[in-house]
Amino acid sequence: MSAPADLRRTDRQLLDRVEALLGNLPRTRVVRLPHPGIRLYAKMESENRAGSSKDRAAIWILREAVRRGEITRSTTVVESSSGNFALALAHFLNELGVPFVPVLDPNVNAATERTLRRLCARVEKVTEPDGTGGYLLSRLARVADLRAELADVYWPNQYANPDGARGHYELTAPELLDDIGRIDYLFVGVGTGATINGLSRRLGEVHPEAAVVAVDVEGSAIFGAPPARRRIPGIGSSIRPPLIDDAWITKVVVQSELDEVAGCRALLSSHGIYAGGSTGCVYAAITRHFEGHTGPEPVVAFLCADSGEPYADTVYSDEWVAEHLTPVATKGA
Template structure:
């Protein structure tokens, strides 16, 4: 056990803050936080590390534990890498929306990968994946299921790490645009940012066809944000506005962010960038330019055959729906 704790400490030391960079914009002083600069290329390093750390410190995870988790990609990559460094077995449960490079990495790194292929009643794969997690757990003797949809480690990680880094990097902030999948990022960030910047508006960004903010769930093709359930962590977030982005607009946003901002990022970054453009072109902003920040959750390379492929976009993402802007009452946090 002490070896495991030593390895955990060394892993912790290998983390540093990710950069906050300015992005040229007509309406606001815009900043991108480059979460793809994390050691495994995405924002999910934060949650994965914190969940493992907490599990080890509590004694729920030992060298003999097998971690099993459902993820469409980034969380599984982070878990696979960290579990390998810590000497713990990891079984990811993935689905066909997992991009080819991620699946190849997981198969190279993990002895066992579970892939579901049947859609659930909502047209997505989440419920099928969660069912497979339970089936897989029954085949293992010492097993830990992080349950990233309700594990407050993700909230803690984003409160203490990502949120604290933004506060250290910027003297003030008027808007933060945050994508929602499990809700862990927005739950932790919104709490930390509102403590330091009480006037900030937190804008949640979700995918069209996701159930998180009350839409009817339907099949989606781009992994990252959106969910076919309402994740418990979302209720812990302080959210002022919600922008729903159709997948076609996500692809447009990725390309616009590359063309104007020079940032080659993944699908959810395109959603967030599209949401920023949409939000401020529909509001008259008076006085000094406000500041706004959005997260670039992962890199664009893994999306070369999807959101960056004209043929794929034309075949799968349909025509130009509008981005929908919704304003919600701030959910009351559970504590």
């Protein structure tokens, strides 16, 4: 999105390679989870190559940018990410031989940062929180510096790039709908809004009667609350991303980071699924929403957006939770 589209610049070999990557994405499994009162399905996005749902957004953005001549082999890609989008870009761009500079912040998981440092020759990490208590604006300022510093640069701008949402519309949603059939409720964690934008628009075309529940976290400004400090990467944002405006959302649920922790642990103990914080938040929202539900069993779907492994020392560590997410600390931040 940094350079104007110039189809004359399109690198045909690179386009073939990115098309091949797109054509060979793994089809992630949909699993049925026994749950009282509902028919619950989870799509295991942690089975993607870079380990999260962000692969679908990343590959669609890259393919479109290569097609438009905005990325060639002399381009450097720069992007702000708290983790998974950077991992997805790093994996794909490494295969394409295109340099990538991720801009991270202190909330990044240690394992994610290690992988990124292995895959990328240069990694930028901001240390100063912005005025909102988060780091997004600091990361975006560093991206702006890099765009000024580097000669041929492409910035995917995941918070506003409709191609990211298109990836979920074209890739994730059809798989989900093919595997489940009818969906009555879709619960989606929200960060940039790409996932909920793509999934909800596709679902709305096929099942307009379905409910789409957006799941956000306290301290996030996505749905109008003032931004405040958050510790767990994944969902939430210190800005309202424009991709939210075209999403089809019937209800918003906002939960605490302690709910994320509780949801992760419940998902692990009830279903043996070791998932990241955003998935725990979504699972906690589903459990709460359908507590005591009687009558016909609705079909409820959600994504397991990433694995719990990178969160072993945070969300799954009692010490970390006690130190960083005590109710007092959470409320006062």
